[in-house]
Amino acid sequence: MTSALISLDRSAPFYVAGHRGLAGGAVWRHLDGAGFTNLVGRPSSDLDLRERDDVFAFFDKERPRYVVMAAARVGGILANSTRPVEFLSDNVRIQVNVLDAAHAYDVDRLLLLGSSCIYPKFAEQPIKESSLLTGLLEPTNDAYAIAKIAGVMHVQAMRRQYARRWISAMPTNLYGPGDNFDVDSSHVLAALIRRFDDAVRTGASTVTNWGTGAPRREFLHVDDLASAVLHVLENYDDPAPINIGTGKDLTIRELSDLVAQVAGYTGAVEWDASKPDGTPRKLLDVSRLQALGWRPGVELRAGVERAYDWYAAHRDSARR
Template sequence: MEKNTRIYVAGHRGLAGSAIWNHLQEEGYDNLIGASSSEVDLRDRPAVFDFLRSSRPEVVIDAAAKVGGIHANDTYPAAFLSDNLQIQVNIMDAANDIDVDRLLFLGSSCIYPKFAAQPIKESSLLSGELEPTNDAYAIAKIAGIMQVQASRKQYGRHWISAMPTNLYGPGDNFHPENSHVLPALLRRIHQAKVDEAPEVVIWGSGTPLREFLYVGDLAEASLFLLDNYDSPETINVGFGKDLSIHDLARIVADIVGYQGVLKQDPTKPDGTPRKLLDVSRINDLGWHARTGLVEGISATYTWYLENITSVRTR
């Protein structure tokens, strides 16, 4: 892409979108297009069409989504299915309407079967049953992959889709119940330190294994893929290593400086027992994640402390 390419970043205020926006600016791209949800409700089809027809982007990065952790996904499945289907269908249909030739759709590693062979290859898609606590969100993202492939086939577009693993970093949602596991742990353990609480309760058994990718690395991968990847098959974006939720909580406690007890609550759901992506395809293309977990969590905690009165908690 040329530095003056008109690039629309859908969801540019969110965790992934804001990191992508900042990275593009740092790389010298000076013709970025963005709109907050108050300016354009991406569930409003006529509004999305009007916005893309007036802004005329040449490249679209779809980082917009309704997202949440295991509690939110399990509690509000209809909203996660409906909102995400509407958002991505509206964006892609409007992009086809104005003949956008290059589009990147960001999905989620939850698209893969609950008991997929580990590490999970892209070919595992649709090979088994999904994790029931977030199957509605997963189905929406799978539909997004299908729409990318359908648009390539029907219109000859050079659209691609990428499936990031669990993301974290500055700009995350720190809601105590509806956020993802890492920001939820960070907030809860920080508050326990402030309150001098003797223990922190961690959801689940603590044994599930998870992989985490710093959002700045995803931003670099997104630009890398737009420059180097053109295939109908989705591609994984991950760190390549995982750890247990209990070990993650211990790392967070060490970074926060909390000395109390970390107590597991096995009555809460665990979700998928393991979810580690096979990142050999993107690694073979020349991209590798650069930010280690301790480094990334430390940077996220610093950002959290600096923005504690204004962080997202919904």
């Protein structure tokens, strides 16, 4: 691992791709709070990153010096397993267009946000970055994973061929303000918040969750992700991706119990084992990130409480 002390110019144009999404929105807020005064973003309604000519025209106009690539088509296990073509095609096009344009317009530092799903389904736990490409992927999200792996390889190729100081980071499961709470396309923690909140408000006596509840997962609040993103941009310069997580996990059943407590739900909880569980366990080895001096600051229960309060306050406008 190569560490580096790279002081980013707080006045330079800094493009956050996907700045209205869960991860990108948190990165934008953190950079703003850290004193960056020239943040650049475009909603997908104004700039479709799948359209190559439009992406190049945007880079020609804005000339960003730094880029955080947080734009992607994302979704939960149902969306990934039923729409693999969109998750592969859209994400590959988005990444290729942005990275090629960033090279053409001489972007100094770029960080590609990937996903922990790039690692093999049965990778040794906790998962080291060296596990990449050592085994078969989880089939319910293999198309999305392949797209993200392509992004990692693209960054590495840019470093090798053009000496670009670009990096990639693999966050664990994210949650927090701005999440997607749709019943069909959300990730597990947001889905649980929506499900238990609906049950409390409607007086339902039973909540049914997907799967068996046995898989173990790690969760990272997006405010911690954003803090880690800036930290690695200024302290890491290596071809290998770097994991971003907490180093702690719990079962989905335990997570369900936690969300139910936060929501004030006291009814029964059932599990639909006909629905897929996905990977049995997914815990990241974060020793390389910790060696750079970064630690998470949001404990899980406090983070879930904050996420639930945000959803309750934005129920009508949240993505659902």
